Amino acid sequence: MILGATLELTRCTSCHARFLPTDGPCPKCGSTDCAPYSASAVGRVLVATELHYPASGWHAPHRLALVEMTDAVRVLAIMDGGLPVPGDLVEVRRDGDVHRARPEPTQ
Numbered sequence: 001m002i003l004g005a006t007l008e009l010t011r012c013t014s015c016h017a018r019f020l021p022t023d024g025p026c027p028k029c030g031s032t033d034c035a036p037y038s039a040s041a042v043g044r045v046l047v048a049t050e051l052h053y054p055a056s057g058w059h060a061p062h063r064l065a066l067v068e069m070t071d072a073v074r075v076l077a078i079m080d081g082g083l084p085v086p087g088d089l090v091e092v093r094r095d096g097d098v099h100r101a102r103p104e105p106t107q
């Protein structure tokens with residue numbers, strides 16, 4: 001049972017790999033026998049960075065965090081809020097084609 005917000009992940013029923021949802025086959029074995037499942041939206045920051053001169057269309061500072069979710073699925077997320085440090089817990093949500101993270105509400 002998952003308390004709080006959830007994030008949709010995908011499980012390959014052939015090789016049991018877990019990954020972010022994709023329109024294509026399993027990135028590990030190529031099987032198309034994949035199924036979505038809901039995991040906790042809370043993950044732990046592995047590393048984060050802050051871009052003062054981001055690509056056109058993004059506001060500075062543009063903060064990015066590599067976040068490890070349930071089942072060791074890693075997500076590169078745009079950080080809303082301050083720059084986190086490795087080990088911080090953040091809540092990740094999908095926003096169109098990108099993922100966004102913010103400090104975990106319970107912190």
Ligand SMILES: [Zn+2]
Nearest residue numbers: 012015026029
């Ligand atoms: Zn697979």
